[in-house]
Amino acid sequence: MAETPIRFGILSCAGIARKLSRAIILSPNSTHYAVGSRSIDKAKKFAAENGFPPSAKIYGTYEDVLDDPDVDAVYVPLPTSMHLQWAVLAAEKKKHVLLEKPVALNVAEFDQIIQACEANGVQFMDGTHWVHHPRTAKMTEFLSDTHRFGELKTVHSIFSFAGDDDFLKNDIRVKPGLDGLGALGDAGWYCVGAILWAFDYELPKTVTAFCGPVLNEGGVILECGSYLQWEEGKTATFHCSFLSNLTMAITALGTTGTLQVHDFVGPYEEKSSSFTTVSQIGFTARALPSQHVVTTDLPQEASMVTEFSRLVKSIKDGSSKPEAKWGSLSRKTQLILDAVKASIDNGFELVQVEA
Amino acid sequence: MAETPIRFGILSCAGIARKLSRAIILSPNSTHYAVGSRSIDKAKKFAAENGFPPSAKIYGTYEDVLDDPDVDAVYVPLPTSMHLQWAVLAAEKKKHVLLEKPVALNVAEFDQIIQACEANGVQFMDGTHWVHHPRTAKMTEFLSDTHRFGELKTVHSIFSFAGDDDFLKNDIRVKPGLDGLGALGDAGWYCVGAILWAFDYELPKTVTAFCGPVLNEGGVILECGSYLQWEEGKTATFHCSFLSNLTMAITALGTTGTLQVHDFVGPYEEKSSSFTTVSQIGFTARALPSQHVVTTDLPQEASMVTEFSRLVKSIKDGSSKPEAKWGSLSRKTQLILDAVKASIDNGFELVQVEA
Incomplete structure (x- = not known):
């Protein structure tokens, strides 16, 4: 029996999310599960254009994505000024967080994000592909x-x-x-x-x-x-x-x-x-x-998603704790x-x- | 009848002069004519090892090279701190000057060199090959x-x-x-x-x-x-x-x-x-x-020597004045x-x- 892939929810339909959507499809241990936008029409269009399965959930708010119990992890390509709010909330909702760079407007903000991830036992990784x-x-x-x-x-x-x-x-x-x-x-x-x-x-x-x-x-x-x-x-x-x-x-x-x-x-x-x-x-x-x-x-972006999902999988099955390295590298940057x-x-x- | 090549004298047998000696041999409009060193034995050895013709003049002082009326141009690979003295003297003795870089210890020194070249109508060029x-x-x-x-x-x-x-x-x-x-x-x-x-x-x-x-x-x-x-x-x-x-x-x-x-x-x-x-x-x-x-x-060093000798030749036969560009580039650097x-x-x- 094939292993269950990590189910991603995407917060927003930013242009940058298209590349990551393709990466989720190419990644063998990851799958599209949900997308949320402040405009449900945009979300529908994004899902249709980016190879989401017909079963994918289409939400008209970001919060709905975070409230879906079947979403394992979120990819957050929102503008940097919105990272603090949404990455922290995602962590609090026990979603693993793949966050676009720059991770925050400053280190003080990022420390709140990383603390929320640590407190909730979720994996953090920023979206640096290379x-x-x-x-x-x-x-x-x-x-x-x-x-x-x-x-x-x-x-x-x-x-x-x-x-x-x-x-x-x-x-x-x-x-x-x-x-x-x-x-x-x-x-x-x-x-x-x-x-x-x-x-x-x-x-x-x-x-x-x-x-x-x-x-x-x-x-x-x-x-x-x-x-x-x-x-x-x-x-x-x-x-x-x-x-x-x-x-x-x-x-x-x-x-x-x-x-x-x-x-x-x-x-x-x-x-x-x-x-x-x-x-x-x-x-x-x-x-x-x-x-x-x-x-x-x-x-490379699919390699990133695959590594992220591998870490999430280990946390989900209880064999590992979140890998702190990725948050540490983001913080130094x-x-x-x-x-x-x-x-x-x-x-x-x-x-x-x-x- | 082949054109007479420009006759070079070299001031000192510094290691860096070996590359230029080869360039003078490869350059179709240039020839070795003299070498001077504070040690005449070193000068002899240098001439023997660097393809000088048997007729080449071997001198035990730099000044002897400058006093030889058949030397058209000098290549000066002396340490930078000696450039002012010897480049100015060379110009005063009406020798065209190919000077190693850096051209001087500072611009004030270099200005004295370039003024001496201008006053004596000789070509200046620094030894930057590339x-x-x-x-x-x-x-x-x-x-x-x-x-x-x-x-x-x-x-x-x-x-x-x-x-x-x-x-x-x-x-x-x-x-x-x-x-x-x-x-x-x-x-x-x-x-x-x-x-x-x-x-x-x-x-x-x-x-x-x-x-x-x-x-x-x-x-x-x-x-x-x-x-x-x-x-x-x-x-x-x-x-x-x-x-x-x-x-x-x-x-x-x-x-x-x-x-x-x-x-x-x-x-x-x-x-x-x-x-x-x-x-x-x-x-x-x-x-x-x-x-x-x-x-x-x-x-590239032979291309440099060839260009330098071409300019010297034009000055010698009265068809051009010294090309000021080269001194200007050296001064800016x-x-x-x-x-x-x-x-x-x-x-x-x-x-x-x-x-």
Whole structure:
């Protein structure tokens, strides 16, 4: 008898939910169960267009999804300003929570979310796909290799895309009341995540935002960057933007090796992706770069859903407690976003990072 | 009848002069004519090992090279702290000057060099090879393409190599009295040059060094980085180091395109090199990267020597005056190095750049 898949409810029909809907269908241990929207017509349309089974529940409020006892887990793609309310309520209703990034408007809000998840014994995970791609595990192997890579010295990360006129005028990510962190919360989330990943999630000591970020009329960040410092000689920089061409790069330099990846946020191709390494062992011989190709059957967002559902399943059958790692990684990322924002708000002063 | 090649004299037998000696041999309009060293034995050995013709003059002082009336041009690979004295003297002796980078310890010194060259009607060029590679011209074409690249937004450049124990102890680049700018003057010269090149040599308005550069016991910079700003939304960052793995990267983001090159300082292969572009015209369709391969018969340092000798030849035969562009580019690069140094020396304060 096949195992019962984890039953997802989706809160809202945001555009971003389409990708996750496909991922739930592709994920072998997950299934669509319900969708809720403030407009029941929108919810119906979303379910019809996104491969929900005919038996799927269509609700006209988010709360109805949370009140359905057969929903195991919710995916929350609501604007960031609504995360606190709905993620906490979901946890209180004993629903496992897969929450879009940025996870909250600030760490204080996120701490309420994570406390609600802990208090109610539900799994938390944020919706960062790329860390679940098998390529990331391969890149981690390289960064951990003391011979081929040595000791990590510096990381540079870029995530930018050029929003068109409609995006820059109407997207929730450029509206002060909705996703208050703008490009920092959206594209910057990935850059900061990439840097922390490379540093094995050791937090930097200080963060200094670059002067001259670009803000829109509502004061929302459209482009910014920052410098991060660990102890002497360990540093990182990033650049995030809604204003320049799609670029998704990590460059990590160790004492003996360099890693470069150009599509880390979402690989150019779903089933085959690559990264490049160079290991220069010795001073004079000139090493050539190696390209490493990683193939996968599942797109990275489906790998994420599968891992989330695996954890939920273990909790449901009583074999495990919630895995605290995912909330911890989200919190560290949010903490750095907060520090960058604080540095911008305080004239680009150096900000001490306190966990 | 073949044209008479430009006759080079080399001041000193520094290790770096070996590469240039080969370039002079490969360059069709250049020839070895003399070498001077404070040790005539060293000069003899250098000439024998580096393909000088039997007729080449071997001198036991630098001044003898400058006094030889048949020397057209000198290549000066002396430590930076000696550039002012010897480049000025060379110009005064009417020798055209090919000077290693960094061109001076600061702009004030460099201005004396360039004034001496102008006053004596001799050509000046610094020894930065990569701008003479035909790949660079191809990359310039891409950055100038308003459709494929759009408007330049940001550049990130890295040049690092991991010096071994001997290098970090004994190389002139880590000695306070010799090359006072350390990794900033050496590796940083390339990073700053790459950034200025991408910005078509428009100077930034401000420079802010990153806190926490690594210095050695003598106070010489082994690793540092900086943030540069033009008007709002046009920025650059760089990282230069003697302490991390060989990495030579430029990433330039425009509004519609991205350029990436991973071996800009010196291509992995002499005769064939590449760079990658992505042009994302429109918001939703996903563009794939294109690799552009550029082939060349001459290594880039021989292209540099050939261009230098071409300019010298035109001056010699009276058809042109010295080309001021090369001194101007060197001065801009040196000006930014000075600003980074000033920012480091002043607690990482923002420095206004004044041409």
